[in-house]
Amino acid sequence: MAKNWPLVRRKKALQQRAWILQGIKQFFIEKGYLEVETPHRIPTPAPESHIDAIPSDTWFLHTSPELCMKRMMAAGYEKIFQTCRCWRERERGSLHLPEFTLLEWYRAGEGYHSLMDECQDLVRYVATAIGLGQKIIFHNGEIDLCEPWERISVKEAFDYHSKTPMIEALKRNLFDEIMVRDIEPRLGKGKPTFIYDYPAERGALARLKQEDPSVAERFELYIGGLELANGFSELVDSEEQRKRFHVENEHRHTFGKRTYSLPDKFLAELDNMPPSAGIALGVDRLVMIFLDAETIDEVVAFTPEEL
Amino acid sequence: MYTASDLRKGLKVIIDDEPYIVTAFDFSKPGKGQALYRTKLRNMITGLTIDRTYREGDTFEPASLEERAMQFLYREGDHYHFMDNETYEQIIISEESLGDAKNFLIENLNVKVLLFRDRAIGVELPNFVNLRVIKTEPWVRGDTSKADFKPATLETGYELRVPPFIEEGELIIIDTRTGEFSKRVKE
Numbered sequence: 001m002a003k004n005w006p007l008v009r010r011k012k013a014l015q016q017r018a019w020i021l022q023g024i025k026q027f028f029i030e031k032g033y034l035e036v037e038t039p040h041r042i043p044t045p046a047p048e049s050h051i052d053a054i055p056s057d058t059w060f061l062h063t064s065p066e067l068c069m070k071r072m073m074a075a076g077y078e079k080i081f082q083t084c085r086c087w088r089e090r091e092r093g094s095l096h097l098p099e100f101t102l103l104e105w106y107r108a109g110e111g112y113h114s115l116m117d118e119c120q121d122l123v124r125y126v127a128t129a130i131g132l133g134q135k136i137i138f139h140n141g142e143i144d145l146c147e148p149w150e151r152i153s154v155k156e157a158f159d160y161h162s163k164t165p166m167i168e169a170l171k172r173n174l175f176d177e178i179m180v181r182d183i184e185p186r187l188g189k190g191k192p193t194f195i196y197d198y199p200a201e202r203g204a205l206a207r208l209k210q211e212d213p214s215v216a217e218r219f220e221l222y223i224g225g226l227e228l229a230n231g232f233s234e235l236v237d238s239e240e241q242r243k244r245f246h247v248e249n250e251h252r253h254t255f256g257k258r259t260y261s262l263p264d265k266f267l268a269e270l271d272n273m274p275p276s277a278g279i280a281l282g283v284d285r286l287v288m289i290f291l292d293a294e295t296i297d298e299v300v301a302f303t304p305e306e307l
Numbered sequence: 308m309y310t311a312s313d314l315r316k317g318l319k320v321i322i323d324d325e326p327y328i329v330t331a332f333d334f335s336k337p338g339k340g341q342a343l344y345r346t347k348l349r350n351m352i353t354g355l356t357i358d359r360t361y362r363e364g365d366t367f368e369p370a371s372l373e374e375r376a377m378q379f380l381y382r383e384g385d386h387y388h389f390m391d392n393e394t395y396e397q398i399i400i401s402e403e404s405l406g407d408a409k410n411f412l413i414e415n416l417n418v419k420v421l422l423f424r425d426r427a428i429g430v431e432l433p434n435f436v437n438l439r440v441i442k443t444e445p446w447v448r449g450d451t452s453k454a455d456f457k458p459a460t461l462e463t464g465y466e467l468r469v470p471p472f473i474e475e476g477e478l479i480i481i482d483t484r485t486g487e488f489s490k491r492v493k494e
Contacts, residue, residue, distance in 0.1 A: 050341045050363075090312050091342070093334025176340035177360060184337065202339055220338050230338045255364060 006306070013299055016130060017287045021083065023129035024103055024283070027122050028081045033105065036080045038068035040087075047260040048204050049251040052089035054098070060260075061087035064280055065104050066205065067266045070234065073106050074272040081105035083283060094295040095226065098304060101283040108274045112217045112233045115277040116194050119221055119229055120149050123192070123286070130290060138224035138289050141189055150193040154215075157195045161186045170199055188222035195220055204244050206232035221281075223289050231279030238270040309369055311344045311361040319351070319370040322359075326351040326370035326423045351421070352428050354406050373422040374431070379412045387412065389420055389430075400427045410465035411436045411483045432483040437492055438462055439478050446471045 025035065042062050045053040053060035062068075065082050072080055086102045107115065124145050127136065134145045158166040162182045169175045187193045196219035200208055203216030217233035235241055242262065249259040287299040297303050309320060318329045331347035344361040351370070377389040377398070385402035387409070398420070402409055408430050412418075419431040443459035456468035461481075469488045473479060478492040 048339065050336070050339065091334065091336060093336075096334055096336065176337050176343060179337040179340065180335045180343055180345075181360070204339070227338055 007301065010298065010301065013287070013291055013293070014301060016291055017299055019130045020126055020287055020290060021283065023126040024083065024122070026129065027125045028105065031079075031118075033079045033081045034077060036069065036072060036077070036082050037084070038062075038065045038072070038082065040085065042067065042263075044261045044263050046205065046263060046266075047245045047248040047252065049248050049255070052257065053260070054087045054089045063088050064102055066278070066280070067263050069104060069106055069278070070273055071266055071269050073108060073234075073274070073276055073278075074269040078108040078274070079106070092304070094297075095285065095288075097284065097296055097300065100296075103281045103283050103286075104278065106234075106276055106278040108276045110277045111275075112196065112219055112231055112277050115231045115279050116149075116151065116196070116219060116221075119194075119231065119279060119281070120147060120192070122281075123223075126286070127290065132290060136290065136292075138226075138292050139294075141224055143188070143224055144191050150188075150191050152193065152195055153197045154195050154199070155197070157183050157187065166199070175199070175202075184222065184227060185225045188224050188226070192221060192223045195222070201247075203232055204248050205235055205241070207235045226285055226289060227282075228285050228289070229279055229281035231277060234273065234276045234278050236270060236273040236275060238267045241270055242267055309367040311363055311365045311367075312342070313367075314344050314346060314361065319372060320348075320367040321370045322348065322367070325353075326372065326428065327357075328370075330356065351423065352404065352426075354403065370423065372428075373425075374419045375422060377418060377420045377430075379414060379416045379418060379430075381414060382412070389418070389427075392417070398427050400430065404428055405430060407486065408432055408483075410461075410463055410486065411438065411481060412463060413438060434482060434484060435480050435489060436483055437478050438465070438481055440469070440473060440475055443469065443473060443475055445474065 040062055041056050041059050043059050045060050045063050046067055051063050053063050064086050065084055069080060069082060083101060083103045085099055087099050089098065091098050127145055136143050155166045158169060162178050164174065164178055169178050197209060197215040198218040200214055200216050203218035206216035206218040209215050209217050219231055220227055221229040245262050252259050284296050284299055288296060291299060293299050314329055314332055316329055316332050320327055327348040327350055329346050330349050333345045334342065335345060336342045342363045346359050347356055348359060349356045376392045378392060380388040380390050386399045387405060388397060388399055390397050411432055416436060420427050421429045421431060438461045440459050441462050444457055457471050458466060459469040459473060460466050467486065467488060469479065473491060478494060480489040480492060482489045
């Protein structure tokens with residue numbers, strides 16, 4: 001006879017969540033993308049320093065559909081998208097769930113700046129589709145979705161919002177702390193913000209910038225201080241990718257984390273992938289922004305604690 | 308040993324040789340970056356709160372606090388006297404260490420005294436205590452003003468808001484976790 005009141009109260013939020021998901025799919029179908037599904041359970045994840053996969057028997061639950069979707073790109077699928085559940089071990093907070101929904105899309109023949117344009121179009125399209133205007137309220141601030149959105153480099157973001165320059169922050173291993181404490185809360189206020197050109201070591205699967213190989217062609221989108229999407233120009237050189245995976249595994253080893261075996265089939269096919277750009281967007285967080293939710297718990301049917 | 312990923316509200320850890328309790332906690336992780344655990348911690352001796360950010364792999368010594376069942380005897384200035392229910396040993400805890408608990412201590416109340424390395428640093432109260440109202444405005448029958456609550460002072464000197472029908476001299480039940488009125492005691 002126990003009534004689940006938190007779940008009853010979320011009914012409206014979950015209805016809107018469904019509309020948002022439909023809006024996302026509609027956007028990509030109209031733009032000629034193919035919706036794909038790839039396995040959630042994979043033999044090995046892409047080794048990355050700070051992303052931990054949840055073991056499933058002798059395999060793992062994927063942390064993103066990246067490896068399989070890139071294999072599809074290498075096989076000649078040129079515009080693909082997927083929304084799926086992903087798992088990351090021990091990630092739980094007011095903006096994190098260990099099981100969450102990711103939207104990932106790839107496009108051949110494009111670089112990261114045109115992907116920023118498309119990301120902008122997507123968010124505006126979905127806002128309209130669910131009946132919101134181009135101005136939304138999130139965490140007590142008004143955000144204007146009209147173009148153009150702000151684009152600043154990561155280095156500039158440090159110059160504007162932190163007393164410590166980016167190079168200094170990297171040297172002193174304070175990059176993440178400063179990002180979370182001083183920079184992120186100030187991004188995407190008033191207008192959404194893209195920050196781009198991350199230090200090379202912060203883009204394990206991204207292409208380095210030709211004019212400046214100290215940075216990777218990677219960007220993140222922030223709306224109202226919330227990190228929403230991460231995209232990059234894809235690295236399509238298997239030799240280089242293999243080296244980077246080894247470096248990431250070495251980092252994992254130093255942190256006392258398990259290392260992952262290399263995704264051999266992915267590496268064997270990567271050289272066939274055309275120059276492309278790809279991006280992952282946190283769907284739960286997009287719902288949070290449109291619904292002005294305080295925590296990620298408010299936009300899902302069940303949190304792990306409620307199971 | 309705890310690691311940063313064990314951090315949660317209510318966890319008691321030792322920092323700079325003093326016991327702290329986690330009062331607020333959030334996990335954050337900038338894209339592809341390392342996990343950061345942002346906490347607010349209250350020093351269980353001084354009551355002061357600090358903000359600290361920890362990284363994955365940081366470790367903490369658990370603050371093991373001993374709990375002893377004791378009875379509150381009496382107050383003398385800002386010294387509060389307690390007696391161990393088993394050994395009859397008497398100890399004194401300062402008003403500062405008691406924090407909000409001082410608002411709910413009446414003579415003969417059974418509490419749990421928390422000891423850190425044999426030093427009393429605070430008390431854990433029962434969730435509900437009965438306290439007498441020593442001062443409040445009388446309720447005017449037929450008063451149609453919207454006031455749902457009115458101020459009242461308890462025998463410990465604690466001030467709170469109570470429903471309008473509570474009268475001076477009445478015994479009421481307080482929820483010590485929130486410090487709020489719970490219900491009246493039928494005498």
